[in-house]
Amino acid sequence: MKTYLVTGGAGFIGSNLVDELINQGHKVMIIDNLSTGKKENINPAAQFVNADIRNLEEIKPYFNGVDGVFHVAALPRVQLSIENPVESNDINVNGTINVLVAAKDAKVKRVVYSASSSAYGNSEILPLKEDMMPCAMSPYGLQKYIGEEYCRIFSLLYGIETVNLRYFNAYGPRMADTGAYLTVIKNFLMQKARGEAMTITGDGEQIRDFTHVRDIVRANIKAMESQKAGKGESINIGAGKNHSVNQIVAIIGGLSSHIPPRVEPKHAGRYIKSQRIAGLGAAGGFRGGD
Numbered sequence: 001m002k003t004y005l006v007t008g009g010a011g012f013i014g015s016n017l018v019d020e021l022i023n024q025g026h027k028v029m030i031i032d033n034l035s036t037g038k039k040e041n042i043n044p045a046a047q048f049v050n051a052d053i054r055n056l057e058e059i060k061p062y063f064n065g066v067d068g069v070f071h072v073a074a075l076p077r078v079q080l081s082i083e084n085p086v087e088s089n090d091i092n093v094n095g096t097i098n099v100l101v102a103a104k105d106a107k108v109k110r111v112v113y114s115a116s117s118s119a120y121g122n123s124e125i126l127p128l129k130e131d132m133m134p135c136a137m138s139p140y141g142l143q144k145y146i147g148e149e150y151c152r153i154f155s156l157l158y159g160i161e162t163v164n165l166r167y168f169n170a171y172g173p174r175m176a177d178t179g180a181y182l183t184v185i186k187n188f189l190m191q192k193a194r195g196e197a198m199t200i201t202g203d204g205e206q207i208r209d210f211t212h213v214r215d216i217v218r219a220n221i222k223a224m225e226s227q228k229a230g231k232g233e234s235i236n237i238g239a240g241k242n243h244s245v246n247q248i249v250a251i252i253g254g255l256s257s258h259i260p261p262r263v264e265p266k267h268a269g270r271y272i273k274s275q276r277i278a279g280l281g282a283a284g285g286f287r288g289g290d
């Protein structure tokens with residue numbers, strides 16, 4: 001039995017990870033400020049600390065005696081990072097340095113960092129591979145990539161083990177059901193449950209690599225345990241297969257209708273709001289997103 005700390009353990013991915021760690025018999029502590037996370041996601045067998053990763057002194061004591069940290073907490077909102085880059089930088093970059101410093105000072109063996117395929121931006125070259133030069137198209141994408149670089153540098157300078165996992169378009173239990181992070185899959189499921197037609201934006205041939213949260217959880221646990229990693233490597237975590245929106249409609253089954261695509265300014269890259277709501281961000285083999 002190990003003791004793990006999960007930042008962001010009340011969120012979509014973090015809470016699924018906490019549940020699996022507890023299933024496997026580990027002791028788990030959660031640090032989360034419940035900004036986008038929910039109380040009802042928190043596993044009652046975990047120790048919950050309501051704290052903010054932007055406050056190093058507040059979070060520091062909780063890293064003592066911990067075997068490994070899963071750093072999942074972030075403000076994962078592309079549009080919000082465009083509207084308010086300072087706040088999102090504070091959480092996604094400064095919050096990550098705080099977690100790394102607290103882990104290093106407490107002599108935690110390894111930190112597994114939730115990175116993002118958004119680091120690739122709108123690359124036209126597919127599939128997206130780890131040795132490609134990152135080219136983020138939003139403050140959020142850049143911030144998540146800076147976090148990866150901090151992990152690598154902390155391994156280099158201070159010897160703490162780190163692994164960066166670049167997730168591709170997560171879906172599964174507890175995924176967002178409102179707001180700008182409503183995924184196309186959840187949106188279709190909710191429309192179908194209401195007896196409505198599933199609304200396809202444009203021709204529905206936009207493709208993305210959709211990754212089930214259980215695979216992301218498995219990847220986290222393997223990254224924590226693997227003897228082959230720990231020096232700040234960046235690893236893609238995706239299904240490795242793309243699906244179009246039309247294919248998703250066919251898998252779910254039911255009525256559908258088409259709505260016109262909304263063209264929006266180029267400066268926001270392809271992370272444009274209307275497409276994000278449909279969960280379609282950058283269209284295109286191993287396709288990224290958030």
Ligand SMILES: NC(=O)c1ccc[n+]([C@@H]2O[C@H](COP(=O)([O-])OP(=O)(O)OC[C@H]3O[C@@H](n4cnc5c(N)ncnc54)[C@H](O)[C@@H]3O)[C@@H](O)[C@H]2O)c1
Nearest residue numbers: 008010011012013033034035036037052053073074170290
């Ligand atoms: N969902 C995806 O498709 C996706 C894709 C790529 C990467 N990611 C990354 O995975 C991680 C989890 O994403 P998610 O989809 O589960 O998001 P989420 O919003 O459900 O979870 C984030 C959690 O972090 C917490 N948090 C936010 N700011 C905090 C702060 N200052 N201090 C403490 N806790 C704070 C929130 O309350 C929430 O519980 C993020 O790092 C995100 O960048 C997600």
